[in-house]
Amino acid sequence: MSGYLAHRLLSSFVVILGAATIIFVAIRAVPGDPAIVMLGPSATPEQIAALRSSYGLDQSVFSQYLQFLIRMVTFDFGPSFRLGMPAGQVIANALPATASLAFISLCVALVAGFPLGIVSALRPNGWVDRVVSIFSMTGQALPSFWVGIMLVLIFSRTLRILPSGGAESPGAILMPALTLALPFLSVVVRLVRSGLLEVLGEGYVQTARAKGLKETRVVGRHALRNMLIPVVTIVGLELGGLLGGAVIVETVFAWPGLGRLLIDSIAARDYSVVQACVVVLVLGFVLINLVVDLLYGFLDPRVRVGS
Amino acid sequence: MTVPKQIHEPLLAVESLAVRFGGVDGGFLALEDVSFQLEAGETLSLLGESGSGKSVTAQAVMALLPGNAEISGGHIAFSGEDLVSLPRSRTRALCGTQMGMIFQDPLTALNPVFTVGDQIAELFQVRQGYGRRTAWSAAADVIDAVGIPDARHRLNAYPHQFSGGMRQRLVIAMAIALKPRLLIADEPTTALDVTVQAQIMELIGNLQRETGMALLLITHDLGVVADVTDRVAIMYAGRIVETGPVRVVYDHPAHPYTRGLMSSIPSLDESDGPLSTIPGLPPNPRDRPSGCPFHPRCSFAKPVCAVERPPMRALSGGRMAACHFAEEVVRLDPVS
Numbered sequence: 024m025s026g027y028l029a030h031r032l033l034s035s036f037v038v039i040l041g042a043a044t045i046i047f048v049a050i051r052a053v054p055g056d057p058a059i060v061m062l063g064p065s066a067t068p069e070q071i072a073a074l075r076s077s078y079g080l081d082q083s084v085f086s087q088y089l090q091f092l093i094r095m096v097t098f099d100f101g102p103s104f105r106l107g108m109p110a111g112q113v114i115a116n117a118l119p120a121t122a123s124l125a126f127i128s129l130c131v132a133l134v135a136g137f138p139l140g141i142v143s144a145l146r147p148n149g150w151v152d153r154v155v156s157i158f159s160m161t162g163q164a165l166p167s168f169w170v171g172i173m174l175v176l177i178f179s180r181t182l183r184i185l186p187s188g189g190a191e192s193p194g195a196i197l198m199p200a201l202t203l204a205l206p207f208l209s210v211v212v213r214l215v216r217s218g219l220l221e222v223l224g225e226g227y228v229q230t231a232r233a234k235g236l237k238e239t240r241v242v243g244r245h246a247l248r249n250m251l252i253p254v255v256t257i258v259g260l261e262l263g264g265l266l267g268g269a270v271i272v273e274t275v276f277a278w279p280g281l282g283r284l285l286i287d288s289i290a291a292r293d294y295s296v297v298q299a300c301v302v303v304l305v306l307g308f309v310l311i312n313l314v315v316d317l318l319y320g321f322l323d324p325r326v327r328v329g330s
Numbered sequence: 331m332t333v334p335k336q337i338h339e340p341l342l343a344v345e346s347l348a349v350r351f352g353g354v355d356g357g358f359l360a361l362e363d364v365s366f367q368l369e370a371g372e373t374l375s376l377l378g379e380s381g382s383g384k385s386v387t388a389q390a391v392m393a394l395l396p397g398n399a400e401i402s403g404g405h406i407a408f409s410g411e412d413l414v415s416l417p418r419s420r421t422r423a424l425c426g427t428q429m430g431m432i433f434q435d436p437l438t439a440l441n442p443v444f445t446v447g448d449q450i451a452e453l454f455q456v457r458q459g460y461g462r463r464t465a466w467s468a469a470a471d472v473i474d475a476v477g478i479p480d481a482r483h484r485l486n487a488y489p490h491q492f493s494g495g496m497r498q499r500l501v502i503a504m505a506i507a508l509k510p511r512l513l514i515a516d517e518p519t520t521a522l523d524v525t526v527q528a529q530i531m532e533l534i535g536n537l538q539r540e541t542g543m544a545l546l547l548i549t550h551d552l553g554v555v556a557d558v559t560d561r562v563a564i565m566y567a568g569r570i571v572e573t574g575p576v577r578v579v580y581d582h583p584a585h586p587y588t589r590g591l592m593s594s595i596p597s598l599d600e601s602d603g604p605l606s607t608i609p610g611l612p613p614n615p616r617d618r619p620s621g622c623p624f625h626p627r628c629s630f631a632k633p634v635c636a637v638e639r640p641p642m643r644a645l646s647g648g649r650m651a652a653c654h655f656a657e658e659v660v661r662l663d664p665v666s
Binding site for chain 2: 147225226227229230231232233234235236237238240245248249252322323324325
């Protein structure tokens, strides 16, 4: 087990290092100097040079890179050029908004997705299954920026019951969370349906029935637990995608989270915040996958090591 | 004149059972007019090729037919109660306590994510209302009874930690845990090594002797049938074509199909001759031949066989066969 964990931690470290390197290079490959973007076209060369040196941009790219890596270990990403406070602090301020958005979307997707998938699988090709499958396919196909705009048109413009953006009023999270949840919900429904259908054909389900167990117990205990094994794996992967999807949804709804921060920071060439954002998102992705792997071992005794 | 009310009641009486599988093409009949009886404590073997309807018969009795199949006719009486007219949940309640089933593949018949103790104790907890501790202790007794060493300790192991033969013992343990009166064994040794097969059949035989339960053995293994069975029913294309005491049927088959099966057993002292086989293939259930479904493959077939379906007829020696020329087939020389 400890060897496995060491292996996982090492590969996680490589993933984070790789992502940090790519974003470091990529953001510098985007045309536009941060100092020029910040000071505007009227700035004198002296002003620009002063700003560049105060943020260390006058040093060689390689020494900037080394400094970035060394500081990253202590979650120090340097000062934000745009906001004048440590980039780590900027991230910490935006993180709760994105985390709550992702958490609510996850809950909506799981709480609605499991029952819908189960009902569909119990009566395949029944009317519930047909309706659900049409909705889940549509939900996956619609781009979230379009869904977001439609929701704003309906609930903010026409019905005037929800704010179109921001995070000030308590109901503000509903529309971004639903928009983010929709494709995820569709994936969960289809995963649960196909997973359960497959498991219901297995021998041990027949055994459970031959034991005279009620169908609710056969499905709820014997089938569901086995169905969870593939579902958890893919839900974990999709949850990473949820963080990515948050970038678009937060922009549409002006939700003050990491996604919008990332977009704004890219526009301002705020290198330190962009780097910090990406590193934190990748870290989240890696952590989710680690949790999924541990859950997997918990759910399936066959992959438990050392038992 | 009034017919005297039947006093004797068999444990299981299947009568004119028909099972239809649905499908976009209109489906097909997997079973047609299947009738047999099983007395308490008796062993009956259902023998036939793959697709002949043996397993479907077992699934119909246990209410385990897949979702696209339904009983389209006939009756299944279990100690006098017609299971066909009962709601599935009532038949389900008889499973485990009155009827137990052993499945073909022990590798898939056990749930991989629960310990074996959990899976066996579940029977006692859910069906008998035992507390957890007593249920586990009862589970230990049961897996001890099926010959798994170190039972109490092994309860905490998962199915994948057992060999194939041991897993089949666990499946048997679950089937007999609540002392059912009928045990259905659907090809219980097919998926096992030859050396383990004999042990499993011996275990089933011993358990049957100890508990006095009836056994419905589904198999295509003629040797297994001869060893453990009282009576045998031969199935072909969804029907029973011959039934009777094992020795009588084996020595003097009355149906050409049975005769073909018997002569297809390779014999050690005729090792130089070619293997005897039945020509042709079993019919497609969606397109069965007219008349006797076996006639295209039958060396005794006469024109009438293609037209008229032979009914099951009682013959000497306590057997029945569905062949127009059963008497002539019986009179042939014994097979090998």
